[in-house]
Amino acid sequence: MITSFLGVLFDGLAYGMLLFLISVGLAVTLGLMNFINLAHGAFAMLGGYVCVLALQRWSLPFSVVLPVAFVISALAGLLLERLLYRHLYHRSHLDQVLATIGLTFMAIAVASYTFGPMQQPLQVPKFLSGQVSVLGVDLNIYRGFLLALGAALTLALTLALERTRFGASVRAAVDRPRIAEALGIRVGLVFQVTFSVGCGLAGLGGALGVQVLGLDPAFPLKFIVYFLLVVAVGGTSGLKGPLYAALLLGVIDVAGKYYVPQIGAFIIYAMMVILLVLRPQGLVSRR
Amino acid sequence: MSPATAHQATTGRAPKAEIIFWLVLAAGFWLWPSYLPLASQVLIAGLFALSLDLVLGYAGIVSLGHAAYFGVGAYAAGVLSKFGWGEPFSGLLVAALCAGVTGFLTSFLVVRGRDLTRLMVTTGIGLLLFELANRLTDITGGNDGLIGMEMSPVLGAFRFDIYGKVAYGYSLAVTFVLFLLMRRLVNSPFGLSLRGIRDNPGRMLALGYPVHRRLIAMYTLAAVYAGVAGALLAQTTQFVGTDVLSFNRSAELMVMLIVGGTGMLYGGLVGAAVFIVAHHYLSGINPAYWQFWLGAFLIAIVMFGRDGVLGACIRLERAWRTRIAKPAAAP
Numbered sequence: 001m002i003t004s005f006l007g008v009l010f011d012g013l014a015y016g017m018l019l020f021l022i023s024v025g026l027a028v029t030l031g032l033m034n035f036i037n038l039a040h041g042a043f044a045m046l047g048g049y050v051c052v053l054a055l056q057r058w059s060l061p062f063s064v065v066l067p068v069a070f071v072i073s074a075l076a077g078l079l080l081e082r083l084l085y086r087h088l089y090h091r092s093h094l095d096q097v098l099a100t101i102g103l104t105f106m107a108i109a110v111a112s113y114t115f116g117p118m119q120q121p122l123q124v125p126k127f128l129s130g131q132v133s134v135l136g137v138d139l140n141i142y143r144g145f146l147l148a149l150g151a152a153l154t155l156a157l158t159l160a161l162e163r164t165r166f167g168a169s170v171r172a173a174v175d176r177p178r179i180a181e182a183l184g185i186r187v188g189l190v191f192q193v194t195f196s197v198g199c200g201l202a203g204l205g206g207a208l209g210v211q212v213l214g215l216d217p218a219f220p221l222k223f224i225v226y227f228l229l230v231v232a233v234g235g236t237s238g239l240k241g242p243l244y245a246a247l248l249l250g251v252i253d254v255a256g257k258y259y260v261p262q263i264g265a266f267i268i269y270a271m272m273v274i275l276l277v278l279r280p281q282g283l284v285s286r287r
Numbered sequence: 288m289s290p291a292t293a294h295q296a297t298t299g300r301a302p303k304a305e306i307i308f309w310l311v312l313a314a315g316f317w318l319w320p321s322y323l324p325l326a327s328q329v330l331i332a333g334l335f336a337l338s339l340d341l342v343l344g345y346a347g348i349v350s351l352g353h354a355a356y357f358g359v360g361a362y363a364a365g366v367l368s369k370f371g372w373g374e375p376f377s378g379l380l381v382a383a384l385c386a387g388v389t390g391f392l393t394s395f396l397v398v399r400g401r402d403l404t405r406l407m408v409t410t411g412i413g414l415l416l417f418e419l420a421n422r423l424t425d426i427t428g429g430n431d432g433l434i435g436m437e438m439s440p441v442l443g444a445f446r447f448d449i450y451g452k453v454a455y456g457y458s459l460a461v462t463f464v465l466f467l468l469m470r471r472l473v474n475s476p477f478g479l480s481l482r483g484i485r486d487n488p489g490r491m492l493a494l495g496y497p498v499h500r501r502l503i504a505m506y507t508l509a510a511v512y513a514g515v516a517g518a519l520l521a522q523t524t525q526f527v528g529t530d531v532l533s534f535n536r537s538a539e540l541m542v543m544l545i546v547g548g549t550g551m552l553y554g555g556l557v558g559a560a561v562f563i564v565a566h567h568y569l570s571g572i573n574p575a576y577w578q579f580w581l582g583a584f585l586i587a588i589v590m591f592g593r594d595g596v597l598g599a600c601i602r603l604e605r606a607w608r609t610r611i612a613k614p615a616a617a618p
Contacts, residue, residue, distance in 0.1 A: 036403055087590065093402035094349050095589045098545055101538060102585030109579035221534065225410060232407050266418045273411040276404050277396050 006137045008258050009251060014143035016250020017150030018212060020243050022205035022223075023230040024157065025077075025198020031174045031236025032191050033089050038100040040202060040227055041220030042107035047073045047203025048215040049111060052120045062125045066207055073203020074196040081195050104220045112217040120215040146208060153201075158239055170194055174237055226253075229272050308553070312459060316452065323451035325567060329560045330458040331519045334465060336544045336555025338512035343541075344549030345473060346505045347485030348397060349406050351537045352413025353513055355393075358420065358532030360386040360514025365433040365527040366426055373439040375457065379518050386514020387507055389416075394506040398499060410534065417532040432528040436521065447523070454523035461519060465512060470552060472508075481505055482550075542585060548595030557597045 026040045047069040054065040084103070088096050123129075128145050131138045161167035172180040173187045181187050206215070213223065226249065234245030249268070256267035311318070315326050335357055342348045360382035367378050396408050420427045427433055440446040445453045472478050483491045484498050492498050521527045530536060539562070547558020570577040588595065594602075 030403070036406070084586070091589070093406075094343075097349060097351075097406065098541070099586050099589040101542075102582040102589070105578050105582030105585065107582075109575040109577075109582065112578070113573075113575040221538075225407075225414065228403075228407055228410075232403060262422065263418075266415065266422075269411045269415045269418065273396060273408055273415065276408050276411070277399065 003137045004258075006135075007139070008255050010137070010139055010147075011143055012251030012254035013247055014140075014146040014150075014250070015212060015254055016247035017147055017154075018205055018209045019226055019230055019250055020246035021150055021153060021208070022202045023227040023234075023242055023246060024239065025195070025200075025202045026227050027231045027234065027236045027242045028170075028174075028194050028198050030231055032170070032177075032187075032194060035085065035089055036093050036096045036100065037085070038097055038224055038228075039103040039107065039220065040199075041222075041224045042104050043073045043077060043199040043202040044206030044209070044223070045107065045111060045215070045217075045219040046076055047206035048120070048210045048219065049115060050203065051207035051210055052115075052122060052215065055122065062128070066204060069207035070200040070204040073206070074200030076203075077199025078192065078196040081192055085195070104224075107220060108217045111219075115217070117217055120210060122210045122215070124211055142211065146212070149208070153204075154239065154243060161239065166190075166193070225272075226268070229268070232272075233275055305553075309463060312463075315455060315459070320450075323455040325563065327451055327454045327458045327523055328520075329556075329563050330455075330462045331516050331523070332540075332543060332559035332563060333556035334462045334519070335513055335516035335540060336547065336559050337466065337469065337552070338509045338516065338555075339540055339544050340549055340552065340555045341469070341505055341509040341512065343544065344551070344554070345478065345481045345485060346502055346509075348409075348502070348506070349402055350397070350409040351406055351534065351541065352409035352411065353509075353540060354532050354534075354536040355409075355413040355416045356386040356390050356510035356513035357517035357520075357536070357540075358416060358529075359389045359510075360517030361521040361527045361531045362420065362427055362433065362517075363514070364518035364521040365436055368436040368438060368522070368525075369433060373437045375438060375441050375522055378522060379461065379515055382514045382518030382521075383511045386517070387511040390510020390514075391503070391507040394503045394510075397506060398502040410537075413532065413534060413537055417529065417534070420529050420532050427527070427529070430529060432526055433521075434526060436525040436527075438522055438525060447525075451523075458519050458523060461515065465515065466552075469512070473552065477501070542581065544595075545585070545588060546595050548597035548599075551594070551597050551601070554595055554597045557600075558595060561596055 022040075022044045025043070026037060029035050029037050029040070050069045050072050051065050054060045054068055055062065060068070080103070084099070088099055091099075124142050128142050130141050132141055132144070133139075161170060169180070169185045169190050172183070172185055173190050177187050206219075209215075213219070229249060230242050230246045233249075234242035236242075252271060253265075253268050256263070257265075260267070312330075315323065319326055335353075338356070339350065339353050342350050342353065363382040363385040364378040367373075367381055372378070393412050396412065397405055399405075400408070421429055423429075424431075438447050441453060441457050445456070447453050473481075480491065480496055480501060483494075484496070484501060488498050517531060520531070543558040543562040544555050545558065546561055547556065548554035566577060569580065
């Protein structure tokens with residue numbers, strides 16, 4: 001009983017860590033620019049497909065594939081920010097929702113056309129697959145890798161946010177954008193960089209998650225609810241909120257599907273509705 | 288004045304364009320006899336889009352879960368028919384009631400909070416009901432869908448035929464009546480107060496309007512309309528699949544409404560017509576092709592086209608009128 005619980009906890013935390021990596025970009029976008037980006041899942045999907053291509057067609061080693069996925073997604077984010085997103089910052093949330101849904105549809109269509117509608121099978125490298133027995137519990141090595149990498153990245157992000165000058169600009173811009181601008185912080189530039197990094201992280205998360213979350217053209221629409229949930233529950237000022245929210249969500253989802261598979265996904269949606277109703281003022285933006 | 292507001296200011300009377308519009312639809316038996324099933328789909332989608340317009344265009348709630356009430360109505364009518372009671376109009380009433388109750392109960396969750404919260408709550412409700420429908424396979428047939436519906440003849444005389452003639456007439460009649468009712472409502476003081484709430488809820492509250500209650504009333508009414516549309520779909524196609532509750536359907540619905548234009552009552556119908564006809568022709572080529580251009584079109588609308596197709600038509604019509612009136616108006 002307790003071993004299965006530990007196993008579920010472990011899997012849930014790994015899953016949650018993955019969600020966090022993907023959602024952190026969304027949280028920043030929302031907190032910094034009050035912009036609802038429903039196309040965020042598309043960047044994760046991009047990272048996933050880059051990973052599949054790099055591993056299977058170009059035969060790159062896994063350790064190279066991950067940074068490549070990050071960079072390509074970050075570049076895509078930068079490009080789209082200049083072409084499209086920039087013009088939508090001051091539009092209503094409805095317009096943002098519509099434009100980003102449109103972008104999502106386009107991304108799904110391109111993925112479907114290029115790669116076909118089926119799930120992409122992926123073999124993780126040998127040194128990361130298999131189980132290891134810890135204290136009598138069988139733990140999946142890949143999930144452990146996800147947890148470790150996620151923790152390291154979270155630490156790096158936190159350090160960047162709290163110890164660097166740029167991180168200070170980001171925090172200032174999230175809290176009080178007008179005053180930050182008045183103090184000489186170029187909020188537009190700050191946003192461009194953070195948006196790219198956020199998209200890059202999403203791509204990295206997507207690449208890491210091909211085996212755990214699955215990858216097919218419908219990925220953005222399937223998972224956007226999870227990402228939005230992390231952001232809505234975790235808030236957008238800082239990293240701890242989304243982190244805890246993501247880990248909680250991961251554990252609840254995995255536990256729900258394991259212990260009560262009949263209602264599986266139900267639990268997540270019910271939890272979301274309940275949580276949002278209890279905190280209707282929206283933890284999202286201070287504007 | 289935006290086209291929407293200008294239009295809203297004038298629909299107290301019955302402009303010729305509206306009358307002609309409905310007459311053309313009624314003449315559909317002769318104008319597009321081989322496309323009657325498709326035309327029925329357009330009418331049903333138009334009614335569904337009208338219900339979303341009530342929520343979005345008139346009450347200002349961004350909802351990506353409106354298919355929930357459509358689905359409830361569809362399943363209500365479907366289950367009723369499957370288990371023996373096939374009279375169409377009473378089926379509509381039962382569906383309207385079920386959808387209305389669902390809408391009423393969920394409205395308390397939806398009218399709180401701001402844009403993102405509402406978006407997520409409505410999406411969540413839609414997804415919840417979708418999962419529910421998937422699980423309750425005894426009632427809904429789950430993934431396979433609800434089959435075995437038997438519809439009695441409309442008004443006891445018109446049996447549903449394979450050419451879709453009765454279905455078209457039935458859908459047209461129901462849509463027309465509901466449209467008329469809504470038209471009266473949005474041009475009433477209640478409707479005006481809703482527009483005020485959409486534009487400035489704080490001010491309306493300060494003026495003493497029961498904002499909360501009005502929103503709940505409007506949301507429930509929109510759910511009723513969506514439920515009736517769903518029931519129409521179930522009754523005319525005699526099948527209900529779980530996709531009636533899907534997120535995709537909610538998203539497509541929003542697209543239809545935006546394409547046509549919000550807040551103008553007819554935007555939903557126009558948008559549904561454009562969407563379904565385009566879908567019919569384009570997706571035959573390649574489904575990915577359709578989705579790509581749909582996405583691109585959506586972005587284009589947000590960036591350049593305000594108020595959708597109907598808004599553009601109204602603006603053209605006003606520009607035309609001003610050009611004609613100019614010489615006479617010279618001081």
